Amino acid sequence: xxxxxxxxxxxxxxxxxxxxxxxxxxxxxxxxxxxxxxxxxxxxxxxxxxxxxxxxxxxxxxxxxxxxxxxxxxxxxxxxxxxxxxxxxxxxxxxxxxxxxxxxxxxxxxxxxxxxxxxxxxxxxxxxxxxxxxxxxxxxxxxxxxxxxxxxxxxxxxxxxxxxxxxxxxxxxxxxxxxxxxxxxxxxxxxxxxxxxxxxxxxxxxxxxxxxxxxxxxxxxxxxxxxxx
Amino acid sequence: xxxxxxxxxxxxxxxxxxxxxxxxxxxxxxxxxxxxxxxxxxxxxxxxxxxxxxxxxxxxxxxxxxxxxxxxxxxxxxxxxxxxxxxxxxxxxxxxxxxxxxxxxxxxxxxxxxxxxxxxxxxxxxxxxxxxxxxxxxxxxxxxxxxxxxxxxxxxxxxxxxxxxxxxxxxxxxxxxxxxxxxxxxxxxxxxxxxxxxxxxxxxxxxxxxxxxxxxxxxxxxxxxxxxx
Numbered sequence: 001x002x003x004x005x006x007x008x009x010x011x012x013x014x015x016x017x018x019x020x021x022x023x024x025x026x027x028x029x030x031x032x033x034x035x036x037x038x039x040x041x042x043x044x045x046x047x048x049x050x051x052x053x054x055x056x057x058x059x060x061x062x063x064x065x066x067x068x069x070x071x072x073x074x075x076x077x078x079x080x081x082x083x084x085x086x087x088x089x090x091x092x093x094x095x096x097x098x099x100x101x102x103x104x105x106x107x108x109x110x111x112x113x114x115x116x117x118x119x120x121x122x123x124x125x126x127x128x129x130x131x132x133x134x135x136x137x138x139x140x141x142x143x144x145x146x147x148x149x150x151x152x153x154x155x156x157x158x159x160x161x162x163x164x165x166x167x168x169x170x171x172x173x174x175x176x177x178x179x180x181x182x183x184x185x186x187x188x189x190x191x192x193x194x195x196x197x198x199x200x201x202x203x204x205x206x207x208x209x210x211x212x213x214x215x216x217x218x219x220x221x222x223x224x225x226x227x228x229x
Numbered sequence: 230x231x232x233x234x235x236x237x238x239x240x241x242x243x244x245x246x247x248x249x250x251x252x253x254x255x256x257x258x259x260x261x262x263x264x265x266x267x268x269x270x271x272x273x274x275x276x277x278x279x280x281x282x283x284x285x286x287x288x289x290x291x292x293x294x295x296x297x298x299x300x301x302x303x304x305x306x307x308x309x310x311x312x313x314x315x316x317x318x319x320x321x322x323x324x325x326x327x328x329x330x331x332x333x334x335x336x337x338x339x340x341x342x343x344x345x346x347x348x349x350x351x352x353x354x355x356x357x358x359x360x361x362x363x364x365x366x367x368x369x370x371x372x373x374x375x376x377x378x379x380x381x382x383x384x385x386x387x388x389x390x391x392x393x394x395x396x397x398x399x400x401x402x403x404x405x406x407x408x409x410x411x412x413x414x415x416x417x418x419x420x421x422x423x424x425x426x427x428x429x430x431x432x433x434x435x436x437x438x439x440x441x442x443x444x445x446x447x448x449x450x451x452x453x454x455x456x457x458x
Contacts, residue, residue, distance in 0.1 A: 011238065012321055051319065055310040078305055079323055081284040090280065092241055092321075094308055148377060148453060224377060226455055 003111070008048035013086075013093040014059045015046035015131065016074060017138035018067075020102035021155040024164075025120045026171035027102065028135060030127075031066050032115040037087050038128035042119070044135070046093065047112065059096045067116045068108035074098045077138055085130045093129075097138040099154040121171075139172075146172055147227055150191050150220045153212050161199055161207040165192070169229060177229055189225060190216055232340070237277035242315075242322040243288045244275035244360065245303060246367035247296075249331035250384040253393075254349045255400035256331065257364060259356075260295050261344040266316050267357035271348070273364070275322065276341065288325045296345045297337035303327045306367055314359045322358075326367040328383040350400075368401075375401055376456055379420050379449045382441050390428055390436040394421070398458060406458055418454060419445055 018029040030042045047062040049055065059074040077095035107116045145151065152168055166182050186192065193213050198206040247258040259271045276291040278284065288303045306324035314320065336345045374380065381397055395411050415421065422442050427435040
């Protein structure tokens with residue numbers, strides 16, 4: 001079901017950059033548009049705000065209606081204001097982003113979309129509107145964030161290996177990190193706890209599993225730190 | 230001169246929280262409104278975006294037209310979206326903030342304003358719209374920022390004393406700081422340089438003057454640090 005233009009504010013919309021991490025890759029959630037403009041093209045999940053709806057509620061509703069993903073915290077990035085970013089009339093869009101673990105969510109194409117899927121960040125198609133710019137700004141925000149706040153809790157499974165954690169940072173930062181140096185730094189911030197179990201599905205030597213120390217994670221998230229990588 | 234409603238986007242506006250620091254107090258720039266709604270009330274400088282104008286340009290123009298302040302970098306805070314925040318129809322406003330040294334700017338009331346002045350943050354009148362909320366969010370952003378980034382360059386005169394610098398932090402954080410502890414921490418981050426001069430207009434014992442070390446200041450601004458106070 002599509003929303004009628006008379007029920008929405010026609011010049012203020014929401015676009016969502018949902019980051020996921022799976023099999024060593026940073027991914028972004030895309031939908032295939034069922035509606036003009038750019039019908040049939042892959043794009044970010046988005047839509048117009050309703051006349052009596054707050055921005056945060058609109059962002060959650062639009063993400064849920066277009067992708068089936070519910071109950072996640074969407075954070076405002078910025079307003080995107082290009083005069084011709086929407087081809088028919090001027091639309092300001094409020095970019096939002098979130099980090100999720102894809103395995104925790106089942107996807108279902110809904111309002112104004114025919115398909116929804118995760119796409120690796122280095123395999124994105126050419127996107128309509130200014131969606132590539134919105135992704136670029138979201139990614140730069142995420143890159144800044146990993147230097148001040150712990151990250152990974154929302155993106156990794158509950159138990160993970162050190163190579164997985166390093167791959168997550170590498171995927172976000174877009175560069176390889178030195179293994180010894182990474183481990184030294186991660187140990188220094190006292191963020192993770194080594195478990196007695198090892199991973200079970202490894203083809204090579206099984207690595208130990210780790211968990212985040214929830215108390216320290218939340219404390220560091222609150223207080224911030226400098227994590228120089 | 231007032232802008233015609235037909236030239237602006239009637240549901241997207243800008244509001245500016247301009248922080249200044251003078252005589253130990255954190256201040257905010259207010260204008261007296263010459264126009265309905267809330268004609269004659271003190272409020273934040275603000276206005277509507279023009280139809281072919283980008284947000285950043287609109288923010289600079291509006292600040293200049295209403296207060297005479299020109300050429301400062303305004304940073305986007307967030308979108309404020311209350312359904313009834315503007316009494317006549319729904320208006321989303323994009324909050325912006327900036328830090329300036331009041332002595333560097335002369336004020337002049339312009340478009341839609343009859344007066345403009347600096348008001349101490351603890352002496353603000355009851356403000357119309359959601360302007361108090363916008364100030365609260367701007368201030369909380371500023372408080373977070375002083376923990377990660379050096380601050381003061383835009384707010385203090387070129388040469389300043391350690392008591393002045395401490396008072397700036399105290400004004401932003403809204404609490405008194407221990408003098409010895411503050412000095413220890415400020416020395417540790419290697420941000421300021423002691424000069425050979427002392428202040429000249431002091432009634433008590435003259436304190437040494439300091440300058441920011443521009444190179445280190447910019448490096449720390451770029452890299453961030455944790456400045457726990």
